[in-house]
Amino acid sequence: MKKFFKASRPEWLLVGLLAVLAPVDAPAETGDVSHKLTVKSFIDFGHLVSGDNPYGPGASIDAHPSMLPLNRTGVTVIQESALNRFDVSVGLTGLIWWPYGGGITDPIERVMNVKPMIPIARARWQFGSQASVAGAFLVGTFPYKYNPDAKDLGEYLYRGGTYPGFLTSTEGWLLMNRASNYSHGALLSLSQMNGKLKHNFSLFMETQYYPVGDFSPGYDFSFTQKWFEIGGGVVLNHYLSSRPSALTPKAADNTYITGHVKDSAGTVSEITWLSNSPPTDTIKDTVKIGHWTLKGAKVMARAALNLGSLLPENIRGSEDLRIFTEVAILGVKDYPIYYNDRTRRMPIMAGINLPTAKLLDVLSLQVEYYKSLYNDIQQFNVNSLPVWQTATTDSVTRDDWKWSIYAKKSVNKLVTVYAQAADDHFRLTDGHYKVSSVPLTSSLSDWYYLIRLEFALR
Amino acid sequence: MKLKIDAGQIVNGFYVRKVEFQPVNRNTVVLSENAKYGDAWEFNAGFEGILWWPFGASDLGLPPEQRTVRVEPRLSQAKAKLKLIPESNKAYVELGFFPYKYNSDAHNLGEYLYRSGTYPGVIQTTDGLHLMDHAAYDAYGLHAHLSLMDGLIEQEFNLFTEPNLIPTGDLTPAYEASLSGKLFQIGVGAAYNRLISYNSASVRPHASTDENNRYIEVDSTGTVLYRGPYSIAPYRMQQFFQHDGDSLHTVSHHYYTQRGLKLMARAAVDLGFLLPEQIRGPQDLRIFTEAAVLGVEDQPYYYDDIWRRIPVMAGINIPTFKYLDILSFQMEYYRSLFNNDEQFIANSYPVWNPSAPRYRRDDWKWSVYTEKTVGKLFKIYAQVANDHVRLPEFTTNLSATDLTVKPSHWYYLIRLEFGG
Numbered sequence: 087m088k089k090f091f092k093a094s095r096p097e098w099l100l101v102g103l104l105a106v107l108a109p110v111d112a113p114a115e116t117g118d119v120s121h122k123l124t125v126k127s128f129i130d131f132g133h134l135v136s137g138d139n140p141y142g143p144g145a146s147i148d149a150h151p152s153m154l155p156l157n158r159t160g161v162t163v164i165q166e167s168a169l170n171r172f173d174v175s176v177g178l179t180g181l182i183w184w185p186y187g188g189g190i191t192d193p194i195e196r197v198m199n200v201k202p203m204i205p206i207a208r209a210r211w212q213f214g215s216q217a218s219v220a221g222a223f224l225v226g227t228f229p230y231k232y233n234p235d236a237k238d239l240g241e242y243l244y245r246g247g248t249y250p251g252f253l254t255s256t257e258g259w260l261l262m263n264r265a266s267n268y269s270h271g272a273l274l275s276l277s278q279m280n281g282k283l284k285h286n287f288s289l290f291m292e293t294q295y296y297p298v299g300d301f302s303p304g305y306d307f308s309f310t311q312k313w314f315e316i317g318g319g320v321v322l323n324h325y326l327s328s329r330p331s332a333l334t335p336k337a338a339d340n341t342y343i344t345g346h347v348k349d350s351a352g353t354v355s356e357i358t359w360l361s362n363s364p365p366t367d368t369i370k371d372t373v374k375i376g377h378w379t380l381k382g383a384k385v386m387a388r389a390a391l392n393l394g395s396l397l398p399e400n401i402r403g404s405e406d407l408r409i410f411t412e413v414a415i416l417g418v419k420d421y422p423i424y425y426n427d428r429t430r431r432m433p434i435m436a437g438i439n440l441p442t443a444k445l446l447d448v449l450s451l452q453v454e455y456y457k458s459l460y461n462d463i464q465q466f467n468v469n470s471l472p473v474w475q476t477a478t479t480d481s482v483t484r485d486d487w488k489w490s491i492y493a494k495k496s497v498n499k500l501v502t503v504y505a506q507a508a509d510d511h512f513r514l515t516d517g518h519y520k521v522s523s524v525p526l527t528s529s530l531s532d533w534y535y536l537i538r539l540e541f542a543l544r
Numbered sequence: 545m546k547l548k549i550d551a552g553q554i555v556n557g558f559y560v561r562k563v564e565f566q567p568v569n570r571n572t573v574v575l576s577e578n579a580k581y582g583d584a585w586e587f588n589a590g591f592e593g594i595l596w597w598p599f600g601a602s603d604l605g606l607p608p609e610q611r612t613v614r615v616e617p618r619l620s621q622a623k624a625k626l627k628l629i630p631e632s633n634k635a636y637v638e639l640g641f642f643p644y645k646y647n648s649d650a651h652n653l654g655e656y657l658y659r660s661g662t663y664p665g666v667i668q669t670t671d672g673l674h675l676m677d678h679a680a681y682d683a684y685g686l687h688a689h690l691s692l693m694d695g696l697i698e699q700e701f702n703l704f705t706e707p708n709l710i711p712t713g714d715l716t717p718a719y720e721a722s723l724s725g726k727l728f729q730i731g732v733g734a735a736y737n738r739l740i741s742y743n744s745a746s747v748r749p750h751a752s753t754d755e756n757n758r759y760i761e762v763d764s765t766g767t768v769l770y771r772g773p774y775s776i777a778p779y780r781m782q783q784f785f786q787h788d789g790d791s792l793h794t795v796s797h798h799y800y801t802q803r804g805l806k807l808m809a810r811a812a813v814d815l816g817f818l819l820p821e822q823i824r825g826p827q828d829l830r831i832f833t834e835a836a837v838l839g840v841e842d843q844p845y846y847y848d849d850i851w852r853r854i855p856v857m858a859g860i861n862i863p864t865f866k867y868l869d870i871l872s873f874q875m876e877y878y879r880s881l882f883n884n885d886e887q888f889i890a891n892s893y894p895v896w897n898p899s900a901p902r903y904r905r906d907d908w909k910w911s912v913y914t915e916k917t918v919g920k921l922f923k924i925y926a927q928v929a930n931d932h933v934r935l936p937e938f939t940t941n942l943s944a945t946d947l948t949v950k951p952s953h954w955y956y957l958i959r960l961e962f963g964g
Contacts, residue, residue, distance in 0.1 A: 174962040176573040202617040293613040299567025328565040519609040
């Protein structure tokens, strides 16, 4: 029984939270339920102008995709119902997309697909008052975003991996406006000081990578003033696991050995090596056999300067002249070989919203520096091991710098236009749900562009 | 509009390997609309999106397509209803796709007449995507209802098509009748599985390649030496078949059929009146039972004992002083020796998997189910059970056996349902 409650802690936490919160502001029987239906559609057009796929050439995979079409079309229907301070929002999306199999491949890797998606499926209770403490409790599936300045790069706390610390700008289906986390779980948001200080407590479930079903508690905060905003946060990845022993796989590729070796000169030293790649020197003894773990803590800090007030009001857009930055540590604790240098697990993003004299809603320029020596998550992607793949690419430094330009223009009530050009962590999905193990934009000369027309039909 | 968030775990189970604390999660979005035309016509249509994860998702080394979250599009219903007596539900016909339920007491176990197989007598309590509160049959066809004597006698005439197994499209006619008094209810029903088939040969697969659906009978001077599946027959018997018998032995071969008659009977007694009104829920103290025969006719080996084709369910709604809408406890006894329907799923052969172990410890099942309406837009459900739960793998095929097979196996589920 003890084992049962330990393994099912997240579910009981959720039920307990609901049991406490729901009656506090349970929907009153009085009042009418209001409904709102939103229907949107979008069309994406673009190209991967120049890309890099280290898994080619071979098996018909194109090593250097060039002018690869990037097209998507989607229709989203969202129904919202509200009763007093309780509301429910559910949505369905049909997405036309093309798998990326890497080149001339089987039909399943290239023909047009229609994918059903659920963009949102959540319930929300709002409580309190802005004058003191206001808040909301959300449960379900919903996009969660803590950094409004991260239009493409950034949002590391939930989007970044831990071990390994991979980054994504897209999951491969939807290609733009994805700088948020598709979260499944619960979120408690509290705001104080008239909304200036905000706290977010999250309990999100792992939905894609092994072990699916684990929960990762998180916390982030932000403090906003007229001229600046600061924020920080922490996520404890896989800390609430239904099978803790599964977080440290014992596979040979996930094993390292620390021991003493003697070189040809007779010098004895202590080193660590991969279990399936022993040293050429004579092994004297083994001190420790260890395995990497999927469990780890991520921390984040961000800041923004709001200099828009320096511009005349008649030419000032609401987001103009914001200068912002975000930094994270993807796995605080060091481990041998892959994770022995914390500075190589720290992506840093900086950017500015350039003024456009109200010609555009926003024109955002971002850069990122992430000096990870590795960028291939094939072992993690396919075998669920918390290690980088080094067989294909190793000591990658040409991808340390990333950039992104993002623009948005609301033409009228119905039409919004977006554009993005970037060399970021661009990945596509094949016909078997597998996202690219290596970003397809891996060097400074790689880049893509996308243009989106979005229509609000209702 | 509805949103259903399911969270739970298979706490202890078995499928090929031990299953322990296997997360089971679903998010279901339902968007539906109803319309009326005049006094007689009603139309209902609904679209569902179900967020789900393939079973086996927690296993190390599974490729992405076997563990990544999916969205399954479904229809919740699409039907037209014609009231034969305008503005009354005494007589009507409905046509289309709709969840069909005849036993309101079967919150999890039960509802055998349509949900269960015939040959083989597979019992399912979930289709793998709808994990709870879906003890109904997703019917595709026609249903006619006739109520007599002010609802005392109700009759149902059904003509449902086979949606999934080869040959798809076969029609199963069925009839039910129920007698409902103030304190009791009894009902009976019969469904003739695949009585009307567009491809009768496929109902009884009998090509030379359909070896796994073949059974042989070897006789020697009037004594039956063997009568059973060819695939597991002793070598000597197989040799007799290969050589068409000899001077002392005659051999005949036949094939199993999916076609068969299912029968059902149910009863309920409503003892709620014994409770004071102020603490009595509308369904409290109902005691109910249901039994069925999954295939009346015997067939060799798998179906040679009709008592092993009779599941029996019994249950009671326990009073909760109006704290819960319902608290239902059910048990089931089904002494089928088999549980693995891999041949049925993969090839639509009407046989159990002959090489799978015989299941003796799974005869008893139990289920505890509860609901609680919290507000206009919010309801909570919970279920704990050892039942016939099966989960879909990444191919969307359901697991070939129940995941809870021993008495120590069980799972729990909690559902938050929003909307109205």
